[in-house]
Amino acid sequence: MANLKISNITKRFGSLTANDDISLRVDEGEVVALLGENGAGKTTLMNILFGHYVADEGNIEIDGERLVPGSTDAAIKAGLGMVHQHFTLAENMSVLENIMLGTESLWSLKSTVGRSRRKLENLSKEYSLQVNPDAGISELSVGERQRVEILKVLYRGAKILILDEPTAVLTPAETGQLLENLKMMVTSGMSIIFISHKLHEVLEISDRVSVLRHGAMVGEIATKDADKAILAEMMVGRKVTRPKAEKLEPGASIVELKNITVTGAGKAADLLNDISLEIRQNEIVAIAGVAGNGQRELAELLSGLRSWDKGEFRYKGEIVSRANASEFLRMGFGRIPEDRHHTGTVGEMSVWENLVSENLRQDPYWKFGKFIDFDANRKKAAELIKQFDIRCSSMETPARLLSGGNMQKLILARTLTADPNFVLANQPVRGLDEGAIAFVHEQLLAARTKGAGILLISEDLDEIFSIADRVCVIYHGRISQLLEVRKTNIQQIGAMMGGDMKAVA
Amino acid sequence: MQIEPRENISPWRVVFAPITAILVAFVLCAFLIAWTGEAILESYGHLFKGAFGSRFALSETLNRATPLIFTGLAAAVAFRAKFWNIGAEGQLYFGALAATILGTGAITLPPLLMVPFLFIAGAIAGGLALLGPVFLKTTLKVDEVVTTLLLNFVILLFVNYLLEGPLKDPMSLGWPQAAAIIDEGVLPELMQRTRLHIGFIVALGASLFVWAFLRYTIWGYEIRAVGANPNGARFSGISINRTVFIVAMLSGGLAGMAGIAETAGTKGYLTLDLSPGFGYSGIAVAMLANLNPLGVVISAIFLAGIYVGADSMSRAVNIPTYIADVLVALSVLSVLVSLLFVQFKVRWR
Numbered sequence: 110m111a112n113l114k115i116s117n118i119t120k121r122f123g124s125l126t127a128n129d130d131i132s133l134r135v136d137e138g139e140v141v142a143l144l145g146e147n148g149a150g151k152t153t154l155m156n157i158l159f160g161h162y163v164a165d166e167g168n169i170e171i172d173g174e175r176l177v178p179g180s181t182d183a184a185i186k187a188g189l190g191m192v193h194q195h196f197t198l199a200e201n202m203s204v205l206e207n208i209m210l211g212t213e214s215l216w217s218l219k220s221t222v223g224r225s226r227r228k229l230e231n232l233s234k235e236y237s238l239q240v241n242p243d244a245g246i247s248e249l250s251v252g253e254r255q256r257v258e259i260l261k262v263l264y265r266g267a268k269i270l271i272l273d274e275p276t277a278v279l280t281p282a283e284t285g286q287l288l289e290n291l292k293m294m295v296t297s298g299m300s301i302i303f304i305s306h307k308l309h310e311v312l313e314i315s316d317r318v319s320v321l322r323h324g325a326m327v328g329e330i331a332t333k334d335a336d337k338a339i340l341a342e343m344m345v346g347r348k349v350t351r352p353k354a355e356k357l358e359p360g361a362s363i364v365e366l367k368n369i370t371v372t373g374a375g376k377a378a379d380l381l382n383d384i385s386l387e388i389r390q391n392e393i394v395a396i397a398g399v400a401g402n403g404q405r406e407l408a409e410l411l412s413g414l415r416s417w418d419k420g421e422f423r424y425k426g427e428i429v430s431r432a433n434a435s436e437f438l439r440m441g442f443g444r445i446p447e448d449r450h451h452t453g454t455v456g457e458m459s460v461w462e463n464l465v466s467e468n469l470r471q472d473p474y475w476k477f478g479k480f481i482d483f484d485a486n487r488k489k490a491a492e493l494i495k496q497f498d499i500r501c502s503s504m505e506t507p508a509r510l511l512s513g514g515n516m517q518k519l520i521l522a523r524t525l526t527a528d529p530n531f532v533l534a535n536q537p538v539r540g541l542d543e544g545a546i547a548f549v550h551e552q553l554l555a556a557r558t559k560g561a562g563i564l565l566i567s568e569d570l571d572e573i574f575s576i577a578d579r580v581c582v583i584y585h586g587r588i589s590q591l592l593e594v595r596k597t598n599i600q601q602i603g604a605m606m607g608g609d610m611k612a613v614a
Numbered sequence: 615m616q617i618e619p620r621e622n623i624s625p626w627r628v629v630f631a632p633i634t635a636i637l638v639a640f641v642l643c644a645f646l647i648a649w650t651g652e653a654i655l656e657s658y659g660h661l662f663k664g665a666f667g668s669r670f671a672l673s674e675t676l677n678r679a680t681p682l683i684f685t686g687l688a689a690a691v692a693f694r695a696k697f698w699n700i701g702a703e704g705q706l707y708f709g710a711l712a713a714t715i716l717g718t719g720a721i722t723l724p725p726l727l728m729v730p731f732l733f734i735a736g737a738i739a740g741g742l743a744l745l746g747p748v749f750l751k752t753t754l755k756v757d758e759v760v761t762t763l764l765l766n767f768v769i770l771l772f773v774n775y776l777l778e779g780p781l782k783d784p785m786s787l788g789w790p791q792a793a794a795i796i797d798e799g800v801l802p803e804l805m806q807r808t809r810l811h812i813g814f815i816v817a818l819g820a821s822l823f824v825w826a827f828l829r830y831t832i833w834g835y836e837i838r839a840v841g842a843n844p845n846g847a848r849f850s851g852i853s854i855n856r857t858v859f860i861v862a863m864l865s866g867g868l869a870g871m872a873g874i875a876e877t878a879g880t881k882g883y884l885t886l887d888l889s890p891g892f893g894y895s896g897i898a899v900a901m902l903a904n905l906n907p908l909g910v911v912i913s914a915i916f917l918a919g920i921y922v923g924a925d926s927m928s929r930a931v932n933i934p935t936y937i938a939d940v941l942v943a944l945s946v947l948s949v950l951v952s953l954l955f956v957q958f959k960v961r962w963r
Contacts, residue, residue: 122618414848435851444849452849457842466839466850469832480830 190267456509664926685896703893709873740870
């Protein structure tokens with residue numbers, strides 16, 4: 110088994126210092142959590158460790174031996190194994206094939222399938238990571254896929270496991286299972302670097318927490334001496350409290366769905382099945398659920414991008430006859446999409462152009478209805494950039510160069526400046542750091558106070574329980590009854606997310 | 615080797631990268647010239663002189679550049695919206711057909727009206743040629759690369775039929791060619807006793823128009839948004855189908871105007887060899903200009919210069935004119951590679 114010593118790593122990209130004199134030690138059988146906001150330098154450090162980048166200064170030792178910089182091969186040989194946030198599995202191949210992919214020599218004529226199968230079975234027994242070697246990846250759940258990723262790394266003989274945001278895609282139950290598995294591996298001598306910004310998981314699993322901020326190591330603390338508040342403050346550099354929803358009396362109905370059904374293509378199951386939902390003024394209704402249970406379809410429907418096959422859609426009591434994004438925007442819908450890069454912005458276009466993209470053809474941004482009024486648009490953009498604190502070198506910067514948090518601020522600014530009556534917020538804080546999360550929540554709560562009805566789609570129960578008024582669970586395209594957030598708890602909703610709708614009290 | 619994106623792109627790099635790339639293309643091509651046994655610098659000297667060395671050479675180059683500017687703009691505007699119109703060749707012939715049908719005596723207007731009338735008719739005809747592909751794309755999601763490309767051959771065969779039949783000029787002594795454009799419709803010459811005609815000025819105007827259209831209008835904004843990220847564009851309420859339609863009409867219209875320039879300008883009547891592949895070369899022109907409408911003018915003149923210069927080079931020294939195609943292909947490839955260096959930096963270690 111192994112220990113890892115990272116000494117004085119510095120990495121610069123042009124004028125930006127991504128890693129500034131970072132040192133980190135991981136002993137055998139130890140779990141070190143690496144905590145930090147987006148852009149704090151966690152990924153850069155791990156990329157240096159894994160040989161994707163070469164550090165400008167500093168060196169890395171494993172078991173006292175210097176690791177060859179810039180060689181992924183050397184890193185793997187030295188016993189490092191990385192489980193990426195986004196899985197790197199071939200969907201059309203089986204578990205065993207995926208594990209053998211890239212590990213077995215191409216120059217051997219003899220098939221090693223039998224030997225590999227035995228090795229995999231032994232590993233999966235040893236660490237109680239159960240998988241069926243012959244199952245196709247496409248049949249597996251997200252949790253199972255992650256197990257395959259971990260097995261793949263173990264198969265290559267990793268002794269130091271790096272997990273990058275491993276729980277981002279898991280249900281609470283799957284997260285629990287993963288943490289159990291990790292604890293078990295540690296007892297057999299494995300070392301783990303656990304990258305996350307979910308504080309409660311870090312507190313549960315790690316022995317030590319190292320915190321990065323702006324590329325520098327700002328502190329190290331034994332987990333037993335830490336709590337959420339301490340960690341959050343270390344991470345952000347100041348006290349951050351996530352805002353709580355104050356009590357408000359809900360007003361008139363804004364959006365009402367009655368028995369909405371969206372049928373799947375061909376014989377596939379309905380994508381949305383008999384959804385009935387009402388969102389009123391001054392309230393936040395949350396939809397909890399594991400990704401892929403119909404959230405995307407529901408979000409597209411409420412964004413005006415998808416039509417429905419059955420049911421009734423009412424906005425302020427009036428029937429909405431068809432989906433039409435620009436019409437929805439004119440009626441007062443605001444939408445925060447799930448995917449900032451893919452749908453929320455046009456990355457090649459400038460910040461100001463993105464800020465006005467939903468106001469096309471609306472006064473006063475357009476001269477004679479057809480020409481862009483550069484002055485009016487730039488003035489408006491400057492206001493929004495200031496008001497929402499969007500950090501960019503200039504408003505002419507292409508939007509793709511913004512960090513995740515700033516990109517989300519851009520979308521928030523565009524959405525909320527129109528004073529929408531209804532806001533669809535689909536995973537509004539996914540991948541954001543504590544400071545940005547607090548900002549997004551403040552803005553959503555402010556819109557709620559102003560009278561908007563908000564539908565929050567989220568996988569993050571902490572988020573739902575801190576700002577939502579009512580909550581329901583979506584599962585296989587159906588939704589549960591709405592529950593008052595005050596009258597339920599995380600365990601109950603978590604069970605419902607796994608499909609146990611009977612957990613409804 | 616590591617490739618990292620650049621944080622800020624200096625304008626110098628944007629200008630010098632393509633110039634360096636084209637020099638590289640010339641150096642690579644020099645190997646082929648050396649292979650034929652001719653002197654490299656002397657051959658290139660003939661090429662340059664043949665393209666730009668005299669009043670006549672320059673007029674020939676600009677004349678050749680005129681249809682290339684139109685088809686280059688047609689490709690540039692379409693590719694900006696990721697609408698892959700490979701059918702400029704067919705649209706060019708549709709424009710030429712419009713010139714022939716309307717401009718050989720069916721309608722007679724004073725020259726001041728007749729010339730603009732022909733250009734408008736050609737643009738409309740070019741746009742019409744794209745209606746089918748647009749309809750198939752927006753309703754049935756049929757890939758426009760296939761439909762526009764194949765339509766080229768359909769249109770060419772259709773023109774062939776017309777020239778052998780209904781549109782055949784009885785005075786042509788049996789040649790498959792249409793009647794000449796009437797004098798009122800012939801594009802006035804720009805330089806005396808050369809083939810350079812007013813179409814070149816119209817092409818320059820078209821490039822300014824396309825540039826301003828993309829930059830200053832809502833449609834231009836929508837075209838750029840749809841091209842850069844169709845999902846994002848759709849999300850902000852832009853109708854993809856409407857944008858595709860506008861782009862297609864613009865692109866087809868520009869290609870159709872190339873047909874007018876050739877029939878009513880350079881040649882005077884429609885034949886089946888009216889275009890030596892201007893529609894396809896337009897794609898190279900657009901790529902060379904990195905889809906910039908103003909850059910299209912420069913790259914069209916550059917390409918035209920190579921073609922015209924290669925003709926005179928082949929007359930002076932023993933190098934076949936095919937060298938022009940090689941030079942153009944190498945230039946496009948090396949410019950595309952150079953654009954990579956503009957956006958990314960490569961570190962060797």
